Amino acid sequence: MGAAWRAIRDLFRRAGIDTAELDARLFAEAAFGMDRLELVNRERELVPAEQLKVLEGYAARRLKGEPVVRILGEKEFWGLSFRLNAATLVPRPETELLVERGLEIIGPLDGARILDLGTGTGCIPIALLTEYSDVTAVAVDLSAEALEMARFNANRHGVGDRFTTLKGSWFDPIEPGARFDLITSNPPYIETAEIATLMPEVREHDPRLALDGGADGLAAYRAIAAEAGLFLKPEGALLLEIGASQAGAVHDILVGAGFAGVEIARDLAGLDRMITARLVAAP
Ligand SMILES: C[S@@+](CC[C@H](N)C(=O)[O-])C[C@H]1O[C@@H](n2cnc3c(N)ncnc32)[C@H](O)[C@@H]1O
Incomplete structure (x- = not known):
């Protein structure tokens, strides 16, 4: 050997x-x-x-x-092993920040309902579900292959019965009138022209659908911000991962869409990494 x-x-x-x-x-x-x-x-x-x-x-x-x-074909995230396929992004350690913040938000609630948009391996909602046994999650992705992996990962970590996958673009597959306590997303946010400059490991092996945020990298934020208010409970929160240079632009998109309490958080490297937004600012 x-x-x-x-x-x-x-x-x-x-x-x-x-x-x-x-x-x-x-x-x-x-x-x-x-x-x-x-x-x-x-x-x-x-x-x-x-x-x-x-x-x-x-x-x-x-x-x-x-x-x-x-x-x-495996990556550890939040201490759990996630199976990957060609349609899923490799979960990144900085995305664990969304899980930490998400836990703070749903912790005080009973039976919280989560919606994760662009779920990939399902790493964000599955990590949240493993922490609280009364929480349920809906996970959306445009890729059926990614959703197959998310389903596998949810079953593997014993939360499959509280995890629903829906195929479609952002809120399209969500029933009108559905309301969530927490909407999470780590959407594609790289500018199209920048993809060619990324490291080969990312450029050649992460799926393009998981990276490409359109000409200015902000297309997914616009689409999500435009409809998120319709699917959040009045006290609910929207939690978005962002690129290090996008805080100002995403802040403005959210405020323009009617969000009030918009907070930006940094990762361990000191880079802007996450935005929390609410329909009503915290008192
Ligand atoms: C940056 S990856 C994030 C994956 C996973 N949430 C994570 O943090 O590792 C973005 C995901 O969004 C999905 N996606 C891209 N466009 C979408 C759309 N219009 N509607 C739903 N999902 C989309 C991609 O397939 C990909 O799985």
């Missing part, structure tokens, strides 16, 4: 991959179905041909520039 993964590590080193050892170990653990300790303990054993083929398959993809999380 040891010789097999070290051969891959050496290949990665020669290819200039900074994380050669870590990547090779992670692939070996996944290909051989072992944890780190077992990989060490079974160091001298020979690898069955089938498993070696899997390992070599992973290595070939990595050498072509595919990120490790894409190859393994």
Whole structure:
């Protein structure tokens, strides 16, 4: 086992991959179905041909520039493992800020109802559902493949019975008259022209539908702000992830759409990252 993964590590080193050892170990653990300790303990054993083929398959993809999380198809978010497919964005650590804020908002409520727009892997609502057992969530995405993954992830984390997926654009699939305590969204917010300048891991492997926010990056915020008021309870909150330079513009879009209590929050790197908006400003 040891010789097999070290051969891959050496290949990665020669290819200039900074994380050669870590990547090779992670692939070996996944290909051989072992944890780190077992990989060490079974160091001298020979690898069955089938498993070696899997390992070599992973290595070939990595050498072509595919990120490790894409190859393994799993990413940790809020301490939970989320399965990915080609239609889902890899959940980012900064999006956990929305979960933290969302928990503060729904914590005092009984049986809160959440709507997550552009759900991808379902990471935001699923994380929230695992924290409170009386909460229910509706998750919308334009991609049926993303919703399949979100459904899988919700079932995997034991919240599938409180999680509904709906396919369509933003509020289109929501029944008129439905009202939510919390609407969350991490929408696509990259300017179309900027996508070509992103790191290859993102540009070539995250789905375009998850990135492209239109010419000025703000198309999704306009669409969501225009209708969110119709689907929020009077005391409800809208929680949006934003790009670091978008706070002013999204603030203005929300105020223009009738929102009052608009608060901007920064991430750990000190960058504007999230906006909370309410129909009625907090007293
Ligand atoms: C930036 S990704 C966020 C995914 C996930 N919420 C997360 O934080 O990892 C944006 C998501 O919005 C979806 N999307 C894009 N346009 C949409 C639309 N018009 N209506 C609904 N979902 C849309 C994409 O398919 C993608 O899953």
